[in-house]
Amino acid sequence: MNTLEIKNLNVTIDGQRILKDFSLTLPKGEVHALMGPNGTGKSTLAKALSGHEDYEIESGEALLDGEDIIGMEPDEIARAGLFMAFQYPSEIPGVTIANFIRAALTARLNEGETFRAPDFYKELYARMDELKIDRKFTSRFVNEGFSGGEKKRCEILQMAMLKPRYAIMDETDSGLDIDALKIVAEGVNKMRGPDLGILIITHYQRLLNYIVPDKVHVMADGAIVRSGGPELALELEEKGYESVTAEPAGASS
Amino acid sequence: MATTPDINIERDQGNFHYDTTYEYDAGVGLNDQTIDYISKVKEEDEWVHDFRRKALKIFRDKPTPTHWASKDLENIHYDKIRYYLSKGQRPSRTWDEVPEEVKNTFERLGIPEKERAYLAGVEAQFDSEASYSNMKEELAKQGVIFVGSTEGLMKYPEIFRKWFGKVIPIGDNKFSALNSAVFSGGSFIYVPPGVKVKQPLQAYFRINAENFGQFERTLIIADEGAEVTYMEGCTAPKFETTTLHSAVVELVALKGAKIQYITVQNWSANVFNLVTKRGLAMEDAEVKWIDCNIGSRLTMKYPGVVMRGEGARGEVLSIALAHDGQHQDTGAKMVHAADKTASNIISKSISIGQGRSTYRGIVAMPKHLKGCKNNTECDALLINTNSRTDTYPAITVRGEQNTVQHEASVSKVSAEQIFYMMQRGLSEEQAMSLSVNGFVNDLIREFPMEYSVELKRLIDLEMEGSVG
Numbered sequence: 001m002n003t004l005e006i007k008n009l010n011v012t013i014d015g016q017r018i019l020k021d022f023s024l025t026l027p028k029g030e031v032h033a034l035m036g037p038n039g040t041g042k043s044t045l046a047k048a049l050s051g052h053e054d055y056e057i058e059s060g061e062a063l064l065d066g067e068d069i070i071g072m073e074p075d076e077i078a079r080a081g082l083f084m085a086f087q088y089p090s091e092i093p094g095v096t097i098a099n100f101i102r103a104a105l106t107a108r109l110n111e112g113e114t115f116r117a118p119d120f121y122k123e124l125y126a127r128m129d130e131l132k133i134d135r136k137f138t139s140r141f142v143n144e145g146f147s148g149g150e151k152k153r154c155e156i157l158q159m160a161m162l163k164p165r166y167a168i169m170d171e172t173d174s175g176l177d178i179d180a181l182k183i184v185a186e187g188v189n190k191m192r193g194p195d196l197g198i199l200i201i202t203h204y205q206r207l208l209n210y211i212v213p214d215k216v217h218v219m220a221d222g223a224i225v226r227s228g229g230p231e232l233a234l235e236l237e238e239k240g241y242e243s244v245t246a247e248p249a250g251a252s253s
Numbered sequence: 254m255a256t257t258p259d260i261n262i263e264r265d266q267g268n269f270h271y272d273t274t275y276e277y278d279a280g281v282g283l284n285d286q287t288i289d290y291i292s293k294v295k296e297e298d299e300w301v302h303d304f305r306r307k308a309l310k311i312f313r314d315k316p317t318p319t320h321w322a323s324k325d326l327e328n329i330h331y332d333k334i335r336y337y338l339s340k341g342q343r344p345s346r347t348w349d350e351v352p353e354e355v356k357n358t359f360e361r362l363g364i365p366e367k368e369r370a371y372l373a374g375v376e377a378q379f380d381s382e383a384s385y386s387n388m389k390e391e392l393a394k395q396g397v398i399f400v401g402s403t404e405g406l407m408k409y410p411e412i413f414r415k416w417f418g419k420v421i422p423i424g425d426n427k428f429s430a431l432n433s434a435v436f437s438g439g440s441f442i443y444v445p446p447g448v449k450v451k452q453p454l455q456a457y458f459r460i461n462a463e464n465f466g467q468f469e470r471t472l473i474i475a476d477e478g479a480e481v482t483y484m485e486g487c488t489a490p491k492f493e494t495t496t497l498h499s500a501v502v503e504l505v506a507l508k509g510a511k512i513q514y515i516t517v518q519n520w521s522a523n524v525f526n527l528v529t530k531r532g533l534a535m536e537d538a539e540v541k542w543i544d545c546n547i548g549s550r551l552t553m554k555y556p557g558v559v560m561r562g563e564g565a566r567g568e569v570l571s572i573a574l575a576h577d578g579q580h581q582d583t584g585a586k587m588v589h590a591a592d593k594t595a596s597n598i599i600s601k602s603i604s605i606g607q608g609r610s611t612y613r614g615i616v617a618m619p620k621h622l623k624g625c626k627n628n629t630e631c632d633a634l635l636i637n638t639n640s641r642t643d644t645y646p647a648i649t650v651r652g653e654q655n656t657v658q659h660e661a662s663v664s665k666v667s668a669e670q671i672f673y674m675m676q677r678g679l680s681e682e683q684a685m686s687l688s689v690n691g692f693v694n695d696l697i698r699e700f701p702m703e704y705s706v707e708l709k710r711l712i713d714l715e716m717e718g719s720v721g
Contacts, residue, residue, distance in 0.1 A: 050672075050676050051675075052672055053668075053672075073675070073680075073681075074672060074675035074676050075675040075676075075678055075679055075680050075681070075683075075684075077676075078675065078676050078677055078678040079678045083676075084676055086673065086676075089673060090667070090669050090670040090672075090673035090674075091670070092670060092673075092674065092687070092688065092691055093664070093691055093692065094690070094691025094692050094693070094694040094695065095687055095688070095690070095691035095694070099687075100674075100677070100687070101677075103677075103679055103683065103687055104677040104678045104679060107677075107678045107679050107680065107683060108678055141691070158677065162677065162678070
């Protein structure tokens with residue numbers, strides 16, 4: 001039950017099949033890395049699981065703690081506990097970060113529950129301090145005029161505030177300099193724990209030096225071709241994707 | 254007066270209707286007798302009756318302005334409209350004296366509650382006449398006059414006649430002529446020199462009858478150094494047939510006076526809303542229009558300020574929201590007629606689905622003037638690809654000692670933006686609503702508190718039905 005279990009997922013976009021019988025099990029409390037070259041379907045997985053309308057799911061299941069989220073609306077999936085840190089977060093002009101997170105939290109309230117603003121701000125400021133985000137940021141508009149690093153930190157801030165059960169981080173390391181990378185990694189490491197499963201999608205080993213995964217999966221042509229421990233990421237870094245994916249699956253584990 | 258409460262609520266707050274009987278009814282269609290009837294039941298002076306007759310002639314002679322405006326104007330059938338319906342010409346001073354169904358209507362719209370909470374005075378118009386009109390006693394003691402147009406012309410001709418029809422002449426346009434012929438209701442306000450009315454005065458215009466035309470006429474005079482804020486709201490039930498609302502609003506701000514005029518237009522989608530609004534600002538005076546158009550089938554409204562005295566200021570802050578089947582044709586007119594006058598126009602429009610927004614602006618600064626400034630910002634937000642928005646700014650600035658700034662932008666709420674927000678747990682409607690609120694946010698911050706809360710709530714309501 002305490003897993004995000006993806007079974008035989010087949011996804012097409014514009015009639016082209018991108019994910020081919022993709023399966024992956026992410027237990028709560030673990031961090032998995034999903035690696036692979038461009039165009040193998042990593043981001044497609046993130047978008048399809050989040051319910052993006054452009055991605056057609058032809059068959060398969062995605063059980064979030066036993067509940068199949070395939071076919072649910074994006075907001076229902078989000079409220080069921082799946083968070084995606086976007087590779088390219090959208091700008092929302094005129095809406096401050098504080099108001100945005102507040103609206104997202106309010107959308108999660110059950111009937112009869114009320115939003116408690118003082119608690120909210122207390123927690124927001126604490127998380128911002130951890131991510132070394134200036135307090136003035138609360139009144140800036142979501143992602144508008146942000147640097148690459150600011151955008152990614154803002155994603156992690158939202159993740160910390162919304163407390164998902166599972167998080168998919170889609171190329172969170174892209175566009176980050178080494179300092180920003182360390183801050184983001186620190187933020188994620190603080191969130192690690194028995195109540196959260198994290199799937200880190202990345203090209204590079206770099207981020208995995210700071211967030212050490214429990215497992216590494218390598219993807220090629222729409223499916224996972226090899227899985228292993230953190231050392232698999234190092235092997236990839238050394239030998240390149242081509243030679244690693246050429247070896248039979250499971251050879252290194 | 255038997256009443257059958259015939260209540261049929263839809264999601265929009267104003268969409269309900271009580272059957273009612275009218276003691277006074279000018280019948281269907283517009284002719285000389287219509288005007289004679291209105292004048293007679295109002296016991297008007299001969300000059301007012303003449304004013305109406307002259308206006309009717311001008312209305313008939315003027316063509317419908319379809320050469321620049323919407324062809325939809327041709328769908329107004331003047332011969333099928335009822336021009337005057339009332340239960341009596343004298344408004345009550347207490348809600349207890351207001352006829353039951355009228356009182357119920359305004360209670361459902363929350364007017365008495367708001368009056369107790371934060372208003373200095375209220376006038377509530379039901380079809381052609383005000384049913385209720387009251388103002389705090391302390392204001393009356395200070396010499397403030399807040400009455401309906403009928404009472405204003407009858408009791409205070411020496412104050413109102415001087416400016417009546419002067420800021421907006423009868424023949425300004427076809428609809429100002431129509432209003433001048435058949436006007437009834439609206440507010441007449443006079444604020445004596447130096448008196449600052451701290452809480453807003455509120456008028457609420459309610460159309461209850463089908464095939465009806467509401468033609469209120471408002472004249473506000475702020476004497477030297479006086480200050481007043483006036484808020485108007487309006488609703489109507491949604492009938493199958495069209496309804497016409499054509500008002501004329503004239504503001505006069507004498508030396509150093511300030512008038513702020515706030516509108517929340519939330520007519521049902523069968524109402525033609527064709528309104529002429531203009532203010533005159535004398536030396537160092539300020540006229541500010543805050544104009545929000547959310548309802549109606551077609552709105553044509555371009556609030557203006559004529560800055561006639563040195564140092565006068567004019568401002569129009571407007572928000573228009575056009576849904577499927579709606580056309581918000583709005584804008585502003587700024588006429589600089591003295592040195593060192595300054596005007597500011599900020600217009601934000603939101604078009605949803607098949608909704609259409611048009612901005613028309615005029616800024617005029619003649620050559621001989623010095624030190625005049627205008628700032629114009631027009632921003633349009635499109636929610637889905639079928640929406641349409643047009644901007645027609647006309648800026649006539651002559652001479653080299655004046656400055657003008659004009660900025661316009663069109664933006665879209667993209668599918669990716671909505672997806673991003675939904676991934677955080679917001680429903681599609683909540684996401685759109687938040688985007689729209691973000692778009693108008695900087696402007697709403699300029700509005701009085703009670704009003705911005707109301708507006709945000711209305712935007713949320715509007716967005717509820719907008720997801721297809």
